[in-house]
Amino acid sequence: MYVDLMKSDATDFDVAAAARVSTIGSDGLDLNLPVEPLINYLMRDRHGSPFEHTRFTFYVEAPIFVAREFFRHRAGFSYNEESGRYKELAPTFYVPADGRPLRQVGKPGAYQFELGTYKQWMTVSGDLKRISAEAYSTYKRLLEMDVAREVARMVLPVNIYTSFYVTCNARSLMHFLSLRTKRENAKVPSFPQLEIQMVADQMEAAFEEQMPFTAAAFDTHGRVAP
Ligand SMILES: Cc1cc2nc3c(=O)[nH]c(=O)nc-3n(C[C@H](O)[C@H](O)[C@H](O)COP(=O)(O)OP(=O)(O)OC[C@H]3O[C@@H](n4cnc5c(N)ncnc54)[C@H](O)[C@@H]3O)c2cc1C
Numbered sequence: 001m002y003v004d005l006m007k008s009d010a011t012d013f014d015v016a017a018a019a020r021v022s023t024i025g026s027d028g029l030d031l032n033l034p035v036e037p038l039i040n041y042l043m044r045d046r047h048g049s050p051f052e053h054t055r056f057t058f059y060v061e062a063p064i065f066v067a068r069e070f071f072r073h074r075a076g077f078s079y080n081e082e083s084g085r086y087k088e089l090a091p092t093f094y095v096p097a098d099g100r101p102l103r104q105v106g107k108p109g110a111y112q113f114e115l116g117t118y119k120q121w122m123t124v125s126g127d128l129k130r131i132s133a134e135a136y137s138t139y140k141r142l143l144e145m146d147v148a149r150e151v152a153r154m155v156l157p158v159n160i161y162t163s164f165y166v167t168c169n170a171r172s173l174m175h176f177l178s179l180r181t182k183r184e185n186a187k188v189p190s191f192p193q194l195e196i197q198m199v200a201d202q203m204e205a206a207f208e209e210q211m212p213f214t215a216a217a218f219d220t221h222g223r224v225a226p
Contacts, residue, residue: 001195002061003202005210010054010170012039012213018050036213043217048226051171051214052076058166058203063094065158066195069180076172081164084153088143092161093132095125100194110191131157170211174218175225177204187222 016035019042020028042050062070071079082089102116102124135155142152168176180192180200192200208215218225 001066001198001202002059003199003206004059005206006057006059006165008054008056008206008210010056010210012036012211014054015039015042015050015170015211015214018053019047039213040217040220043214043221043226046224046226048171051174051226052169054170054211056168056170056173056203056206056210058206059163060166060199061092061161061163062199063159063195064162066193066199067162067164068158069193069196070164070166070199073168073172073176073179075175076169077176078167079164082162084156085148085150088149089139089153089156089160091132091136093128093136093157094159094161094195095128095132096195113194128159132159136160170207170214171225173203173207174223176200177207177218178223178225181223183219183223185219185223187224 012035013031016033016038017028019038020033041047060067060070067081098121099115101113102120103114104111105114106112135157138155139152142155143149177200178186178188179190180196181204182190182192182197204215
């Protein structure tokens with residue numbers, strides 16, 4: 001999974017200044033005012049709107065099955081994705097790395113994952129490689145026969161990579177992180193698929209860098225979006 005923070009306009013100060021407009025108006029723009037305690041209070045009491053005055057734009061490369069999960073996040077998110085109608089898709093396919101758990105046990109909503117056997121591993125990785133190669137050569141053959149890209153792509157599996165731009169604010173990002181990461185200290189545990197966690201973890205690292213007090217408060221208060 002590849003995640004790049006293309007641009008951001010998001011600082012802890014932005015949140016504090018937006019919150020202070022309700023009490024001291026534009027005096028809240030004073031850079032000397034403390035930021036961390038206010039952010040902690042906002043997070044704890046779930047005053048979420050000040051966190052919306054921030055913006056992150058990420059560029060993501062991920063398999064289609066991950067993008068499909070990602071695009072379920074609607075509130076405060078904007079997307080643009082590469083087109084399988086307008087461009088020829090590159091032959092980049094996801095095959096899980098050695099050690100990716102393969103067996104699911106437990107019940108829906110709270111599965112646990114176990115490594116699986118060597119035979120399962122060889123079959124999964126061998127089949128994925130074989131089917132990806134076969135599907136892509138069929139795709140190319142259809143294009144060479146002058147079949148439209150929008151039709152030829154129908155033979156491609158969901159482990160082919162796509163790329164997209166996604167823009168969100170800190171509040172929508174925290175909601176996404178609460179659902180798409182797995183952490184022991186989460187007040188409301190989530191059970192996201194490993195591959196979207198790999199995307200979310202990189203987004204969280206960028207979030208921590210841009211907004212350290214907000215990211216720390218999110219984590220301290222149980223990883224519930226305010
Ligand atoms: C572990 C896991 C398993 C999942 N399994 C499935 C599955 O089996 N099938 C499936 O279809 N989806 C599944 N999903 C997707 C899930 O149902 C959500 O669509 C996704 O997590 C986005 O969450 P959201 O709607 O809260 O986010 P957003 O769309 O970003 O919305 C954020 C918040 O805004 C509010 N909101 C947004 N839209 C509306 C609305 N129309 N009406 C009222 N309030 C709104 C809600 O408070 C919402 O929580 C799964 C997600 C996870 C994390």
